Amino acid sequence: MTRTAKIIHLAALTVAATIYVALTTQAVAQSQRNCGPREAVVERLASGYGETRQSVGIGSNNAMVEVFASDQTGSWTILVTMPTGVTCLVASGQSFEEVAEALPAKGNDA
Template sequence: MSNQGFKLVKSRPDLARIKVIGAALVLVAMFSIPAAAEAGSPLCASRPEILKQLSTRFKEAPVALGLAKNGSVVEVLTSDDGETWTIMVSQPNGPSCLVAAGEGWEELKRVGAKGERGA
């Protein structure tokens, strides 16, 4: 698979990158929530309980978050080695729900069309 316009990095993202990642996560959540609803109810619980379970079972911790227009918080959690990842959506004054999970998380750094670094 080609990495057109992207290169892998292992550094900590700056604030602008966090905003870009957050916006991407909102889009992922928007498309994932209907799919999860079609497959059955997504796994939901209090945010602290989900964070505790993901930390205990998979050694995952939050690495990025974004605020959706409806006030929901979209978070990506990964294990230190990137072996596992989870996307969670927390509703205002409501439950947190797991909307996607998988293996092999890798952070990408966007590179512009002429090779300059993007935000």
């Protein structure tokens, strides 16, 4: 993976962590529907959607943030696993693409 791709994945993980923090303020009942043991969640993504882990990072509160996606179907899922071992789905969608965009030149804020 190129340096640029790593930076893009890190940006996606940062956004996912931000989304996670925002979602943790919602009712506990809703978050429990989207959470479960990590092994079961990962198995469901693999068997049901053909998704594999594309990137990983550590977010706020030492939470592990992971992006899973399928190269064949384009589906993607962002998971957050808390230090307690509980894994929660925070976002999912379609049309996943791996991109490698160059960083803007220094001094160019466009």
